[in-house]
Amino acid sequence: MNKKSARPFVKWAGGKRRILREILELLPYHCKSYYEPFLGAGSVFIEMAKLKRFDTAIIGDKNHDLINAWKVIQSNVELLIDELHDVDHYKYDKSSYLDIRSQDTTKMSEIPLAARFIYLNKTCFNGLYRVNLRGQFNTPFGRYKNPTICDSDNLRMVSDILKCVKIIEGDFEFILKGISDGDCSYMDPPYLPLSNSANFDKYTPGGFTIEDHDRLAHVFSSIAEKSIRVIASNSSSGYSINLYRKFDIQMLKSSRNIGGGVDSRKSVREILISAGMTHEQAISSYC
Ligand SMILES: C[S@@+](CC[C@H](N)C(=O)[O-])C[C@H]1O[C@@H](n2cnc3c(N)ncnc32)[C@H](O)[C@@H]1O
Structure with missing residues (x-):
């Protein structure tokens, strides 16, 4: 079976295929458990799996139909x-x-x-x-x-890469509960709006609130404090930049292709936030 060609089985708003290279560069070459708590169509997870960059993975999302x-x-x-x-x-x-x-x-x-x-x-x-x-x-x-x-x-190729993977339906905090030394995580929440009309967070009833973003930034910090490698993406809104100001922030220019009218297709700036150490950095710091 040719695992190299497995790809997302659904289109998903906020899919990350267009900035995959930048995200993969920030993630370790290998980790014990890879955590992706805002899975969506799973473009990053699928790529990490094809490249065999983890021993096992814990993936999840709050959307019931998607996780089913x-x-x-x-x-x-x-x-x-x-x-x-x-x-x-x-x-x-x-x-x-x-x-x-x-x-x-x-x-x-x-x-x-x-x-x-x-x-x-x-x-x-x-x-x-x-x-x-x-x-x-x-x-x-x-x-x-x-x-x-x-x-x-x-569908068969995606099924094949899901062997030995734990899939959880639930909130990101619950999905990330077991993260520990030697693991890593990529977090891709619904983005903070760049303007009042740009908000899209209808993946789940109730949406993803400002309080959820504050809670996520707190979880991100506590994982980073344990020197576990953690990457997050978000819009380049002032609120997100302020939330993650203590960490490395990379600005990206990209074009969104989902979500409706012409306005939503124009270039938007997004950020990648990184913290903690990759497994490789941790090993070399012991030497
Ligand atoms: C930007 S999308 C992720 C896109 C994904 N990276 C991809 O490549 O398709 C954000 C995801 O977060 C999920 N979500 C919303 N609130 C959540 C929560 N509290 N905990 C976990 N997942 C949540 C949504 O259902 C949605 O799939």
Whole structure:
């Protein structure tokens, strides 16, 4: 199986493929456990796995449907592929889309829930996951030529890299609980807004608040104090720069490609914050 070509199985707002190189440069060549508590589509995790840069990984996110899909890919990928091959049900047309979008998911079992999640992601507007106040998915239908709803080969390759990986649904603090010496983490929260209209944090009901950002900065500091290598990304808002002022901050210019209108596609500045020591630095500091 060619692990080199595994790639994210969904589009995700804030996906990190465009700044992957910069992030990978800041992460250690190898660590014991790699923690990614804001997983999304997992572009950094997938790259770290393909490059064999960790022994084991603990990955998670607060979004229930997303984590259910990761878990099903890990343990039931063939049943998921069979489910998605039901082309009479998972059809690319507006009326099928609206039917599937309006399903009551409360009593749905894991595999149909994962298939529904992937189907909606591949057929909705811009792959945008957006929920209303009741937590119901409400992104409009997307216009594509002939979207691939089931990329079986990729789902199998992603499943393959998930062997020996722990997947957790929950808040970042809970996911990071066990981090210790020799581990490392990349944290990619919903960004602080650069302006009032630029806010996108509808991945989970309730969003990600300023208090959550303060709490994350506190968790980041306490991990860094233990000399564990930790990297975070955020917008270049004054608030984020102030929150992480004690640490190394690298400014990046990049172009976002998800989230709606023309304005959201223009270049935005984001930052990468790094702290703690890589495993390699720690070893050389003992010599
Ligand atoms: C910017 S996205 C991550 C994108 C990801 N790095 C990628 O490459 O696709 C932020 C993620 O944080 C998750 N999230 C929001 N609040 C959270 C919380 N309190 N704890 C953990 N994850 C959370 C969202 O569901 C979303 O997937």
